Amino acid sequence: MRYTRDMYIAILGRQPELSLAELERLFGGVDTISPQAALFDTSSTVDIQQLGGSQKIGRLIGELPLRDWRSTSMSLVRQIEKLWSSKSGKLTLGISAYGFDVDVRDIQKTGLILKSKLKSADRSVRLVPNQTPELSTATAHHNKLGLSENKIELLVIRGTNGIYVAESLGSQNITALAARDQNRPKRDAFVGMLPPKLALMMINMAGLPPEHGHNPRLLDPFCGTGVTLQEALIRGYSVYGTDLSDKMIDYSRQNLDWLTSQFNVEHKDYKLETGDAMTHRWQSPVDLVVAEGYLGQPFSAPPSPKKLQEVRDNCQHIISQFLVNLRSQIDAGTPVVLAVPAWRDAQGGFTHLPLSGSVSQYGYKNVGVRATNRSRLLYYRPDQIVARELLILKAE
Ligand SMILES: C[S@@+](CC[C@H](N)C(=O)[O-])C[C@H]1O[C@@H](n2cnc3c(N)ncnc32)[C@H](O)[C@@H]1O
Structure with a gap:
């Protein structure tokens, strides 16, 4: 040996x-x-x-x-x-x-x-x-x-x-992960349930881990109930969440207050405000951006082609406008990790957002992952129609 x-x-x-x-x-x-x-x-x-x-x-x-x-x-x-x-x-x-x-x-x-x-x-x-x-x-x-x-x-x-x-x-530690997921005061099945494990993976995919005495500030502009913010805060980041909905900002606040009271969180720095990701002006600094973007409505069966096109166009509009707005406010090199929707059809194929294949026109480049030969990173459970496609980007 x-x-x-x-x-x-x-x-x-x-x-x-x-x-x-x-x-x-x-x-x-x-x-x-x-x-x-x-x-x-x-x-x-x-x-x-x-x-x-x-x-x-x-x-x-x-x-x-x-x-x-x-x-x-x-x-x-x-x-x-x-x-x-x-x-x-x-x-x-x-x-x-x-x-x-x-x-x-x-x-x-x-x-x-x-x-x-x-x-x-x-x-x-x-x-x-x-x-x-x-x-x-x-x-x-x-x-x-x-x-x-x-x-x-x-x-x-x-x-x-x-x-x-x-x-x-x-x-x-599956006990702690389950507690962070299920015991938090505010959950919302309609905005979706981002699994904490996936949130943590996305945060790490940004490749900018906190170091002793340095707590980079992570922005989630579609923060919803705050799963990404929770995982980032416990990981040692400063966090900044915005969302279109006042109700979601209130939910995120309650969840983060709960997290910091229940878990050992050393760096309790969080900021939350309402804002439309397509137009909002964020306060600097923003060191990295990690978000599950708007995924459209949930489906329990594959939608009709007409319905699919409607939802896809809507998601494309919101997320591409967001990317443009964000780019004008962050430095070149800033990592951006996004989960965007991809819809599974009855044959197991996927319909993707057009922007997922053309990020350069919005001022970003795809960060390649050598360890896997998959051209796309997809997260879904076997019964899910709306999969999450993960984009690992860098502002150019
Ligand atoms: C898929 S959910 C994200 C859920 C989140 N990861 C969580 O932990 O609950 C998408 C969120 O985007 C918000 N949203 C939709 N359109 C938006 C926009 N134009 N600007 C900002 N937020 C938006 C919704 O209110 C919703 O909370």
């Missing part, structure tokens, strides 16, 4: 191309090692709670040649036994195998062998039972795996070119 420093493994989320885009914009180069996992190196701190698109993050501790689980398991036990001989106290151990054609019982067996080896070296071990070859994010999170020296989760990933072994540094 070869040991490498400062290399990290990310277990990607439900839509891996979005997770990859997020990682690349934050950390630079990212290698896709399997359909579910990516490898990257960085000298920055890696904190899973600051990522929307990764389920788990681990520090790479070694690589093994491409073999089946049995042979992998043998090398693993040998190496891990050596590696952990210096750990003291009771250990909690979980094993997650990704990409192996293996029965859950074989994973448990590896755990039991490791347990008995460590026991004979006077280490007591509690094994976290697997329901599937990989421990779910919920199980890993509830067992606090990766969060302290003695609570360990091994991530074993069968990649295209080799097997990667990592020690988890934690899983996504």
Whole structure:
């Protein structure tokens, strides 16, 4: 086994191309090692709670040649036994195998062998039972795996070119994410429910993370109930939200007041005002813009061609006018990440907004994402007609 420093493994989320885009914009180069996992190196701190698109993050501790689980398991036990001989106290151990054609019982067996080896070296071990070859994010999170020296989760990933072994540094805190989503005082099904994970991914896709003592100001000009603002505030940004509707500004305010009273938010700097994104004059500074733009009405079945054209024209008008208005007020180089609508038809094809393919005429350029070969980044649930297309732009 070869040991490498400062290399990290990310277990990607439900839509891996979005997770990859997020990682690349934050950390630079990212290698896709399997359909579910990516490898990257960085000298920055890696904190899973600051990522929307990764389920788990681990520090790479070694690589093994491409073999089946049995042979992998043998090398693993040998190496891990050596590696952990210096750990003291009771250990909690979980094993997650990704990409192996293996029965859950074989994973448990590896755990039991490791347990008995460590026991004979006077280490007591509690094994976290697997329901599937990989421990779910919920199980890993509830067992606090990766969060302290003695609570360990091994991530074993069968990649295209080799097997990667990592020690988890934690899983996504799904309890806190759900609380931020469901317990906030004001929600509104009609303006939509931007999932906090997606909001966090979009914020990170801007590629301008807060640093110690520096809290860039993030503008959301279609802030609605304030999901983007919430996630940005907790991530350490100063936030500025505007919306056409007084009611939405009131909702955002109540949600942000609640957030800052319930969660540990160090930098409580938020500003909210009513304004039409097509004409509003924002106060500087605006360091980055992240928004879920107007998506038109929700549909439960594909709309008629006439209806679709009407909604599409309306969204195109509002968002393109907004882009023009915004461009005259921000500096060149300012990152702008937008979710705009794309409509799914019965055949699984999409109708896009014209502006999504021609941002240069509004004074922006598309920031390419190398880690994914998808020409478009789309977020949708299987039953949704209105998908969100993510545009990662920079003012030119
Ligand atoms: C899809 S929702 C955004 C929801 C938001 N992400 C949230 O967390 O609730 C779009 C928002 O755009 C607002 N809106 C529509 N047209 C607008 C315009 N011309 N200027 C500003 N806001 C507008 C709506 O009031 C709505 O709150």
